[in-house]
Amino acid sequence: MAKTLKRTAAFVALGKALTAGARGGPGVGTRLAAVPRMIRATSRGEYDGGMRLALMTAATIYVVSPLDFVPEAFLALFGLVDDVVAVTWLAGAVLAETERFLAWEARGKAVIPGTVLP
Template sequence: MAKTLRRTAAFKALFHALSAGSRGGPSLGRRLGALPRMIRATLRGEYDGGLRLAMMTAAAAYVVSPIDAMPELMMLLFGLADDALMVTWLAGSVLAETERFLEWEAHRANVVPGHVVG
């Protein structure tokens, strides 16, 4: 019973984080749509998210890699716990970084290219 309540609370928290668009933040669709632009801008050197993007890529690779199968086989509970921790961190990082990128993109749209007159 307690496990079901904790799972329900976790799903409620995830729902609230993903539905931030209704509270003034970017929606999940807008965040997911920003991912390719964020990657492109980072690779071009326009956006400073290189290290964060690399860490998110490494976390995703760890979760889906065969190397991660070893903890699951040896220590079932620990193996699943490290995956849950990694996926939680990854989801939070993607949410935070896409919001940061969308703010950067909006600020950049207001800048007129040209020379600084001093």
């Protein structure tokens, strides 16, 4: 059940992201430009996207890897369907995570560095 909800959330995020430019939200280009910054912030321990980035990396490797050609060779339709589902999930996950990252980044820029006095 939880996997279905996460999958549904990724598909909803994909739909929202593709129409975000028309609604005034960050466009796809802005989100994709945020990916290197998100990876850098995660590797430095500043942003908590480690597990999500690992899952996105695993999905990318699955789609690109030669092992993925095995289902296509024996079960042509199933092999293509699993690729479509994986790529759609990956696109939705990247767009949802970049939206989350951009919001995190905006909150960080709104903080004024200094010392809190009692």
